[in-house]
Amino acid sequence: xxxxxxxxxxxxxxxxxxxxxxxxxxxxxxxxxxxxxxxxxxxxxxxxxxxxxxxxxxxxxxxxxxxxxxxxxxxxxxxxxxxxxxxxxxxxxxxxxxxxxxxxxxxxxxxxxxxxxxxxxxxxxxxxxxxxxxxxxxxxxxxxxxxxxxxxxxxxxxxxxxxxxxxxxxxxxxxxxxxxxxxxxxxxxxxxxxxxxxxxxxxxxxxxxxxxxxxxxxxxxxxxxxxxxxxxxxxxxxxxxxxxxxxxxxxxxxxxxxxxxxxxxxxxxxxxxxxxxxxxxxxxxxxxxxxxxxxxxxxxxxxxxxxxxx
Ligand code: C5P
Numbered sequence: 001x002x003x004x005x006x007x008x009x010x011x012x013x014x015x016x017x018x019x020x021x022x023x024x025x026x027x028x029x030x031x032x033x034x035x036x037x038x039x040x041x042x043x044x045x046x047x048x049x050x051x052x053x054x055x056x057x058x059x060x061x062x063x064x065x066x067x068x069x070x071x072x073x074x075x076x077x078x079x080x081x082x083x084x085x086x087x088x089x090x091x092x093x094x095x096x097x098x099x100x101x102x103x104x105x106x107x108x109x110x111x112x113x114x115x116x117x118x119x120x121x122x123x124x125x126x127x128x129x130x131x132x133x134x135x136x137x138x139x140x141x142x143x144x145x146x147x148x149x150x151x152x153x154x155x156x157x158x159x160x161x162x163x164x165x166x167x168x169x170x171x172x173x174x175x176x177x178x179x180x181x182x183x184x185x186x187x188x189x190x191x192x193x194x195x196x197x198x199x200x201x202x203x204x205x206x207x208x209x210x211x212x213x214x215x216x217x218x219x220x221x222x223x224x225x226x227x228x229x230x231x232x233x234x235x236x237x238x239x240x241x242x243x244x245x246x247x248x249x250x251x252x253x254x255x256x257x258x259x260x261x262x263x264x265x266x267x268x269x270x271x272x273x274x275x276x277x278x279x280x281x282x283x284x285x286x287x288x289x290x291x292x293x294x295x296x297x298x299x300x301x302x303x304x305x306x307x308x309x310x
Contacts (some may be wrong), residue, residue, distance in 0.1 A: 005120075006046055008045070008304045008305050009303050009304065010045075011042065011109070011147075012147055012299070012301075013097035013108055014103060015036070015037050015103065015259045015296065016260050017035040017210055017222070018034055020034065020206050024185075029139075030155075033152075035150070035210055035211065035214075037149050037164070038298045039297075040298050041096055043095055043109050045093050047089050047116035048090045053073055053077055053091070054066075054089075055070055058093065060096060060097070060098065071110040072113040073091070079114055079125075079130075082123075087121045095109070098172075098264050100179060101175070102264050103260065107139075114130050114134060131146075139155040140157075140260075144300060145301050148297045148300065149162040149163070149296075163211075163215060165214070169271055169295050171278045173244045173264065173282055179263045180261075181261040184233050184262060187237055188230055191232060191233055203229075210227075219254055223268050226255050230258065240287070241263055244265045245258075248278070250285070251285070272295070
């Protein structure tokens with residue numbers, strides 16, 4: 001028998017440039033209006049033919065569960081069910097996006113797995129059907145598939161592409177210990193963070209002013225429009241993030257925000273050279289386990305290569 005090909009797929013992490021949160025609905029989910037930017041920090045998935053669905057993890061998160069609770073395994077199982085295939089897969093996941101860091105690393109794993117298994121099994125599902133499966137797996141998974149810049153409404157899963165010019169340079173302060181997204185939303189509710197006039201709907205002003213800022217290609221303009229309604233809740237659960245934001249400010253960042261539900265802090269720089277110098281100063285401030293530089297927007301999940309299975 002000739003070896004069937006293996007497939008390597010790469011999917012990016014994200015930063016929320018705005019994250020406007022309304023009051024929770026009856027299902028406990030919060031209506032959102034958010035603008036995502038995919039950034040150059042990636043999860044790689046190699047899918048090889050196998051019996052059943054198995055997973056190994058390299059890089060960050062090597063201690064994460066590899067059983068049916070892992071979002072990558074759930075993605076493969078969901079696609080197998082939806083497509084009716086009996087084929088299996090062995091997934092090798094190489095993580096560089098911080099675990100539970102507010103950058104949708106787990107969602108990128110799921111998106112990469114959907115695309116890799118789709119190719120490996122030849123399911124013939126289009127991007128739209130994969131997008132619907134992605135939304136079943138988690139609110140951020142559809143964006144990990146599409147990448148670039150997009151506005152998310154609903155749970156963050158209903159996407160509209162957003163035009164953006166130029167490339168933005170960020171410094172990421174990564175913490176050793178993640179934050180659980182549900183607990184940050186619970187803290188947001190406890191603080192009564194949503195605006196009462198919103199009647200459950202998220203406020204819309206921040207996104208309306210951020211979208212044109214992305215057309216200027218000017219980070220100084222973008223810096224004035226960043227907003228994260230979950231930031232106060234993340235700071236409530238992790239007060240030390242205040243030191244990270246202050247360190248970014250002292251290091252000369254144009255602006256700094258908590259990414260998504262945190263605890264990663266994203267600090268905006270003028271260009272790549274400025275990002276490198278802000279990163280050096282933040283490393284010296286010793287407020288994060290790791291300080292990285294990335295740029296965005298970048299493409300969503302994409303097939304890198306079809307490699308021969310060993
Ligand atoms: O959809 P996902 O599994 O990524 O969401 C993780 C958790 O974050 C949800 O279980 C929910 O507690 C919270 N969440 C929310 N409102 C959203 C998205 C997520 O309350 N729009």
